[in-house]
Structures are given as structure tokens and as C-alpha cells.
Amino acid sequence: AQSVAQPEDQVNVAEGNPLTVKCTYSVSGNPYLFWYVQYPNRGLQFLLKYITGDNLVKGSYGFEAEFNKSQTSFHLKKPSALVSDSALYFCAVRDQSTGFQKLVFGTGTRLLVSP
Amino acid sequence: NAGVTQTPKFQVLKTGQSMTLQCAQDMNHNSMYWYRQDPGMGLRLIYYSASEGTTDKGEVPNGYNVSRLNKREFSLRLESAAPSQTSVYFCASRTDSFPSDTQYFGPGTRLTVL
Numbered sequence: 427a428q429s430v431a432q433p434e435d436q437v438n439v440a441e442g443n444p445l446t447v448k449c450t451y452s453v454s455g456n457p458y459l460f461w462y463v464q465y466p467n468r469g470l471q472f473l474l475k476y477i478t479g480d481n482l483v484k485g486s487y488g489f490e491a492e493f494n495k496s497q498t499s500f501h502l503k504k505p506s507a508l509v510s511d512s513a514l515y516f517c518a519v520r521d522q523s524t525g526f527q528k529l530v531f532g533t534g535t536r537l538l539v540s541p
Numbered sequence: 542n543a544g545v546t547q548t549p550k551f552q553v554l555k556t557g558q559s560m561t562l563q564c565a566q567d568m569n570h571n572s573m574y575w576y577r578q579d580p581g582m583g584l585r586l587i588y589y590s591a592s593e594g595t596t597d598k599g600e601v602p603n604g605y606n607v608s609r610l611n612k613r614e615f616s617l618r619l620e621s622a623a624p625s626q627t628s629v630y631f632c633a634s635r636t637d638s639f640p641s642d643t644q645y646f647g648p649g650t651r652l653t654v655l
Contacts, residue, residue: 435581460643469545469631469646470584516583527572527591528599529644533583 428453430500430517432532439507440540447502447535449517458520459500460529461491465513473515476500487511507539543567545647547632553653554622562617562650564632572635573615574644575599575607577628584631590615622654 429452439445451457458477462470474485481493491502502515514534521528548563566573571592576584576599586599588607596607604626606618615634619626630650636642 462646467649469648470633470644472643472645475643524597527597528574528586528589531584533581 427523428519428521428530430459430519430530430532432515432517432535434535435533436536436538438538438540441509442506445504445507445511445537445539447515447517447537449500449502449532451498451500451517451519453519453522455522457493457500458522458526459491459493460518460520461485461489461500461502462516462518462531463487463513464516464534470516473502507537509539509541512537512539545632545634545645547630547647547650549650550648551651553655554619555655556623558622559618559620560622560652561619562630562632562652563614564616564647565614566632566634566645567613568634568636568645569612570634570645571612571637573609574633574635575605575615575617576631576633577601577626578631578649579628587617587630619652622652624654626652627654628652 431450460475461473464470476493484490516534517532518529545566574589575587585601590596590609593612608616632647633644635644
């Protein structure tokens, strides 16, 4: 079965510093991976996805993610964090067992950026 | 273009009461989903509908029923609410352009069952 793991419940970073939110995956076959962000009292918003091709994927709001097949990881990164980046971040993988209809989400990582 | 809309935004129920959560999308998507979000557990899929007229169980379907009323609307019903169903419920719809498809989420319904 497809799954993703987000090993950190919370990540703290100072504004202006680089940030990394970690995600590892377990899939059979080619992975289709996603990052979503949830701001307080809002629904999830799509940030970026990896389907195939370049291992460095660029997304919204200056975020990028690095796909690493050997380490089965898909870490979310940003070179310089903003206080407004504080939110809950979810990694997800497409569930191939259901004909790719469903996403399987991680448990989420809360990012706190301090001024 | 409103995207995915959900009603109500908040609801408080007593144990045993019933209610229906409404979801509508105006993006002409075939696939729609209902999730619940609980602290420390991420999002868990309750039911989904791959197209009008079809529905399938997700990870946590017990205690829920769904109706895909038409292409736009996908409702979630709690027949006899239980405190364990206290959660935030999200509806989503998905573009059909596999593998480039993306899920779009509504703003959520915060449900408390007393």
C-alpha cells in the first residue's frame, strides 16, 4: 500500500532562514507526490507536485521540493522563510491501488516561522 | 468561479441527531471526495465519487452515507451522530487530466457532536 511519513510534528525556523519540511514515501511503482498547505481555518491548498522528470520541483509562494528516489524522500524547501509561511503542511502520494483516484496524506507538519 | 463550496461552516449536534453536509463545485470535475481531519491523524478519506452516479468507500466510511446528486454536488450524511464524529470535514474535487490532476479543497465544516 502507498504511504507517506512526515517525521516531524513541528518545525521551527527564524524568518529569513532556509526551511525544510521532511517527507518520505513508500510506493510500488512510480511515485506521484504532492505537497499541500493549510492556513488556519482554511481548506488545503495545492503547492506543488512531482510526476516525472526534474528532481527539483518548483511550486507556489517560492516553495520547492526535492525528489530523491534512492532515499525515497520528497522534502519541501524554501531558501528564505517568511512569517506568513507559518501553516500546516501535508505531504501526499497518489494511491495506485485504486486506479490513481485517491490521495494518501501524511499526518502533517506544523511550520512556525518566528520574526 | 467559486471553486469548492461547503455548507454549513459550523455545526453542533447532539448524539443521535442526523445532518447532511453539502458540497458543490463549479469546475466541471468528475471526481469528488469527503475527508475528515483530526489532530495528529492528517486527512482520512471517508467516501469518494469518481463520476456522477458512482460512490466508493474510503478509509473511514462507517457511520456515514453519501449521495452524488449530480456532477456538481456531493453530500455527506450522518444518520446518527456520535461524539467520535467530532471533526473538521473537507470536500474536494479533482481535475481529470491524469497524471497532472490536482485536488481542490473546500473551506471545511467544523462539526461538534455532544
